[in-house]
Amino acid sequence: MTIQFNDETFRDDYSFKNSDWAIKRFPFPFHEDSYMYSVNMEQHRGGPDGSIYEKRFDVDEHYVSEMRDRAMVLADDPLRCQSLPHMTLAGWDLLELIMVSKSEDYPDLFELHRNGDKWRWVNKPMGIDDSFTFLDEATLPYGPMEYITRQTQGDFCVLDQRDDNLWMDAGMITTQADWSLDFDIGMNFFEWHAPVPLAHEKGIFVRALKFLLSIQQGAPARRLNWTMTVNPLLDTSPENYHKWGIQKTSVTPENIGAKQHLRVELQTFFRLPRSNALVFPIRCYLCCFDDLMSVPKWGRRLHRVIRDLPEELATYKGFIDNRPMMLDYLSAFDDGQPTSMGIWPDRDTEPPLKT
Amino acid sequence: MSKFTFPESIRSRPVYGTLEPRAGAAHLLIADAHGAEAILDVATPDMMAKAHIIYIPKGEPFEDKLRALKPAQFYSGPTYAAAEQRIHKAFADAKMGLQLYLSGTEGVIGQAQHAAMQAGIPHTAIQTEHRGSTARRMQCVHCKGITEDVDVDPFQCAHCGLHLFVRDHYSRRLAAYQGVCIDAEDPGNVPPSKGIYE
């Protein structure tokens, strides 16, 4: 299908909206009625037609507006994009991976013409047509990682692999769930995960790292992660927390359905060919409670998950104070009927809400 | 002065050991304040014959005792920043087999350790021991201003004025803990400050 790109904002007047198409394909992150951290990784080998898993780098109706928001974040704070000196080759690897994938997966939107190291990249939605020399930084307006991630939805961590660990040595981070690249750059897998509760004790990070270290080129992996955000604000950074934190107190029983968003990250993992680095795209999808409740299965399940979520996780994810109000809202969508396994909406088979 | 035992913490937070004399072609010892006591404990005549001590007294009375160890080279300076160029040169001039000993406050240990790693000193040649003040070097995540020797929490950022919660999350690259606005969701509700380990 051709994508109709929205003209919308993720700040100030928050005109962001999901179409019915976007709601239907929203990556609801709970495959059962409860949630706990686990090593929830699987191969990233496509998915159902139209789903967010189908393409290597999903492009949706928010693309152009998200890129505009990213440019604004970077203008305010250029340190959201950093690359340590030894990571430039990995940046070229990433540029190649994205250009090849997008031009193959969305030939009507993106074109890549290669003649030796002379490349031409056409990005129609953003009105870009650039010619450059592959591996020659001087021929691009930004470094290779910054250039391509200014044109690709989602945050990107580029990890150097050495000493049996991963090191966060480069990144483009403007849609983060409250962590700072500028602070975390240079850390290893265990260090940047240090603030996460319970998961270290459960051995999750030791097992997850082992899995990641062995990811091979051409065999990417993926997982979903989630949190809660008030208003469709992409840039929930610690840097700006003193400005956006107050928005959490603006939720009322009347506006919660429109203001409270489930924030889901599709996280993927690709091995890069020349640098042997690992790239970790973190693609953020937002959906307000009202829209989620249009799927009966998601209404029932979200209520049960949020109700039973351990306090440590609700605190870490930053919604412990608003949880009672969320539950008041969500309980109206839980009639106690059983739910089918899996994340998909199952609209045709799940019963409507009993009233 | 007795040694402080830090409580269990998260994985980004550094842990410190106890300095031990090691065989080495040369010995570089960097310390501030009560860190001098760790040097006095570890020093041997053999080591001192090949030793360079860089000391930042911060008003503590150990300089004469350190000089009495008769290190091959001795320097005393007012601040880490003042000593920094000398430290960088010592790393740049380092030959294979250098042993590095860092002791004192977390701020000085962290900064010297980062400089050493940048200079390519292998981490197996670096030992650390915390002594004296448990104050932290902290970066305000909002204005990025660094404050040395923060010993209370919450702490009002000297640069931007925000009241900060002093986290345990630590960056080796910045050699600093992270400070994050404590009253963002309830402006003005700042609990009274107390010692970080109280």
Ligand code: HEM
């Ligand atoms: C190499 C790729 C990865 C990167 C760059 C990465 C990065 C991060 C970062 C920066 C955070 C926020 C920590 C904070 O509070 O400051 C985080 C949280 C987390 N990460 Fe990762 N991560 C990676 C892979 C994984 C994998 C494979 C798992 C598998 C279990 C995982 C599990 C988690 C969990 C459970 C959280 C807490 C999230 C929440 O509750 O909202 N991460 N990660």
